[in-house]
Amino acid sequence: MALLTSVLVRGINNLSDARYCAGMGADGLIFTLDPALPGAVDAATVRELAGWVAGVELIGEFDEMPVSEINRLVEECGLQRVLLHQRPEAPLSVPALLHAPLFLITSNSLRNEMLLQYSPIFPAGLGVAASLNIDDLPEARQEALAEAATQFPLWLSGAITADNVAGLLNAIHPAGLILEGGNEIKPGLRDFEELEAVFEALEAE
Template structure:
């Protein structure tokens, strides 16, 4: 069991899907927007998802119309979605929205988001902040911790075996979003760094 929820994005092969589910990930994120790098088809996603159990299935989207997102939510059985842009109309499924670091730290922005997002995301929303560097200065850590105390804040990006426990203790995020990878060849994948992060988070 992990000390905090973990999602893994960029799932595009069976090795990743089965490994991450077996290591205790709460959810697998499939890039279903064809405009994003390394997108997978709904057919491939369904095939991979059929080999795992006990994990949430999420789709990742950028500029797709809400109607298309809703269609894929239904077709692929998605429980949540990860969005790169604020949708124009409400989404009925729980969502994670990527925001830049500066926006996540702004008090005024947080209050504005809380009011605006309650109607856009009636099923609930969390914010995802991507870290550009594995090292954060003390001020940024404190500001992220304050933001995490106000709304569900997920951290992605430069999450490493060396910083994951420090981020967990100082920021206390809602969870971490790790990145999957490509197979070296079918059935062969190097999980060294991903394994080290999972092991650091084991209770």
Template sequence: MSLLLPVLVRGINNLSDARYCAGMGADGLIFTLDPSLPGAVDAATVKELAGWVAGVEIIGEFGGTMPVSEINRLVEECSLTRVLLRDSSQPVTAYSALTVPAVLEIPQMAAYDGEYHQQAQKSFTAALPAGFELLTRALDFGPDASTDEGYRIMAGAAATAPLWLSGSFTPETLPALLAAVQPAGLILQGGDEIKPGIRDFDELEALFEALEE
């Protein structure tokens, strides 16, 4: 299945999700490997689940307090190809010693703040270590979901640096969002099994079908 743009799925913690998302064309599976974050899994689980899928990136998600040396150790142990960094109070340059590319999650308000972007256009992008991209939550669509202003704000943010979007996407709003904003990619949310081997994929299936090329 070929998708309109790169898609990653975060919060992977079971084989059902791993195999389903890989089969639907996701480019990568994100496992929370930082034990301080909700829903964390251990390295053994990541390696076991990764062994059942092929053709997808295996990505680790980490909080802002884990030392880069420990992240790099888990990168090697779990054969990660990229990392997702969240809730970080450290300057972005603190991650320059990472051994793989990274996606840095930034707060929604910072991502779409006008003054922030004026400064970013001058210096922030240049300060990003090589291989870094950004992630933020898409502006929530209310009753005026299709207004040009909302899309213009998000498109301005995406023009500053490679920008991935997460959020409560719907099949109805995705086509206009992608056409107007042109993000680097989308990050969808995985879920828990109802019981081992049983998982409701209705919401994910609708999104993947809306993203089918």
């Protein structure tokens, strides 16, 4: 399925999500590999689920884990990218998305300071992920996000729905979206109603 923008799906922890999202045209699957984060999975689970899908990027999500351990898991799991919650203390072996607070991205001075401080430590490339509360996103912040999206790959996450996704794409022009996966009701059974609605809204005509 061709989509209007790139899509990553985070929180992948079951085969139903992995196969469904890959089949719906997602570009990447994000696995939480840091035990300090909720819903973390182990490397064996990532390798097992990855064996059932093809044509998608494998991404690991980390918080305060040392870079040496992140790079080890990148190698062990065959990750092509990472999503970080903290600025790493050393260069990474793959490109990274940095989960940054909205105020930092929408402030010109803070955003420029972030770019100066962070870019040298991301030699393989840096993207930024912003979590949005759609009900509290005034026009001025949308304009600031649109400006940020011209400076670096900006990925939007948060309360993204079938009703607001087209407006976000038109107003901000992000590099892509980060949607949320979910848990199976029981092995092999998963309710995809909300996720399916977003994918259908993103389907290119």
